[in-house]
Amino acid sequence: MIEFYDISGCYILRPWSFSIWEAIKDFLDAKIKTVGVTNCYFPMFVSEAKLQAEKDHIEDFAPEVAWVTKSGDGDLNEPIAIRPTSETIMYPAFRSWIHSHRDLPIKLNQWCNVVRWEFKHPTPFLRTREFLWQEGHTAHATKEEADVEVLQILEFYAAVYEELLAVPVIKGRKTEKEKFAGGDYTTTVEAFIPAAGRAIQGATSHGLGQNFGKMFRIEFEGADGKKAIPWQNSWGLTTRTLGVMVMVHGDDKGLVLPPRVAPLQxxxxxxxxxxxxxxxxxxxxxxxxxxxxxxxxxxxxxxxxxxxxxxxxxxxxxxxxxxxxxxxxxxxxxxxxxxxxxxxxxxxxxxxxxxxxxxxxxxVQMRAARTPPPGRLVCKCGRLTPPSVRRS
Missing domain, CATH: 3.40.50.800 (Anticodon-binding domain)
Known part of the structure; x- marks a missing residue:
């Protein structure tokens, strides 16, 4: 599945594990395209000035940012960061593209790698300094439309785990302290690892509100002729999915792959x-x-x-x-x-x-035996209702 590399926290995904990641990618890519999301690619580098301009958002990521400081033997005039996430890279382009309500919604996704360098004890698949993921970024004319999408994407993530990987998950909302930096709220799918007796975050879908629109001065002219700020979302799923699957589906002999995701059946x-x-x-x-x-x-x-x-x-x-x-x-x-x-x-x-x-x-029988029934896991303390429709 995986090989160690001479740089701590970086790993080689061998063909067997990468084939499973490709199956996850194909499954999720088909799902998000049904709701109008299109794929794109943005550069992996971001300037120091741009990061500093968005201190409120990047504060939680600052210890994890990896920097490029040299070109050959010479120092760069300005250090360049490698993306820990792409809000500060993508949203300046949103500002250029969004002018009218007719330009909305924008629904973009990219499959790429990111680098986060903070932690001292990396774990294969689960906590790595470089990992593969998809990150979706969308902009909407109304809060209601954005809120609907947050939960829609969360359902897609749950389907990845439950339908493809046969891993039961709990859907819920993060606390204020745990939510995505700069966002209004964060929803999550969490898997339970029986051997460890603990839950692990599987994927997140964030309602960003208008916060990033204000940061990046993104405005559009509404149908009523008035200026407005779009409502934005971001959402992501990583190669951590492989680690969760491995911890759930295995025995003393090795892996026990769900048939739908097995490279060979x-x-x-x-x-x-x-x-x-x-x-x-x-x-x-x-x-x-x-x-x-x-x-x-x-x-x-x-x-x-x-x-x-x-x-x-x-x-x-x-x-x-x-x-x-x-x-x-x-x-x-x-x-x-x-x-x-x-x-x-x-x-x-x-x-x-x-x-x-x-x-x-x-x-088919093996898949049915390993697929969790709907509603098998219930979290009584969590709610999925977005803040906009919660009653006071």
Whole structure:
């Protein structure tokens, strides 16, 4: 999943973990596009002067900001910060783009990396000095429209965890002390880690009010001809999702990946023996894999000759592949294959003629078994109602 790097707090995402991040990205990207969000990209650098101009917002991030101070052997005339978040980078552009109510809403998102350098004890996936994320930034003509979007995005984040990663979450609102610096209020999805007995923040959706519009002097002419300040939101989800998933879905053998997010849903392990036509066996494995792919199953044939079947079993169990398919000479003679579930270790001999349908059914059953039912977690002390519609 991950490799350590020679700079503390920075990690290498290996293809297995990055494939899961890509699945998360594709899932969420499709969700946000249904509500009119479009993707873009802004530079990762921000000037010191711009950061200082927005002291109220950046105060909470100041200890975490990483600075570029040199170019080659020479010092820069002005230090340049690497973004800890992009409000101060994006909102000057909003000021240039927003002039009339017809320019609203603006709904932008970028998939990028950020750097936050404060903490002394980084943890893979959970607290890293560089991480990947998406950050959405939107501007609206009315507070009501902005408030609706905050909760809409929060539902999308909950879907990432519950529908894709099979991790139950609690939706709620942060306290005044915990809310996003410069915002009006912050909503959050929180996951519970059974092994630690603690909750962990999964993603946040912020109602920024008109605070940043005032900071950056963003104004538009309303339908009534009067000047107004837009209502803004920001929201983000990071590669911390991978860490939460790992802590929830695992056992003593390794990962137990939910089928929907697993890079591979099935692996075929040929059991070779002396005096057996290995070529014919591998050909059969290839035909089985092709049939499974036609049924929509992501499958791989582990035909490595330098490892024995037992080693391969342990390897794929560690990686959390939902289904292991074992094909030996006796199985070929009987036109069947041994199917082993990663989550329960149940074993079943399945005729090759019905394997694609059976594998697809097992994956559906495994997904259902690991997906939390709606309302399973309830937080009695939290409320999701935005401040604008709360009764005094």
């Amino acid at each position: 099935a692996v075929i392990v040929p059991i070779t023996m002396k005096d057996v036509d290995e070529g014919a066996q591998l050909k059969t494995c290839g035909e089985i894999a092709a049939a499974l792919r036609e049924a929509g199953v992501r499958v791989h044939v582990d035909d490595r000759s330098n490892y024995n079947p037992g080693w391969k079993y342990s390897y794929w169990e560690l990686k959390g592949v939902p289904l292991r398919l074992e094909l030996g000479p006796k199985d070929m003679a009987k036109q069947q294959i041994r199917v082993v579930r990663r989550d329960t270790n149940d074993k079943e001999d399945v005729p090759l003629s019905i394997l694609p349908q059976k594998a697809a059914l097992l994956l």
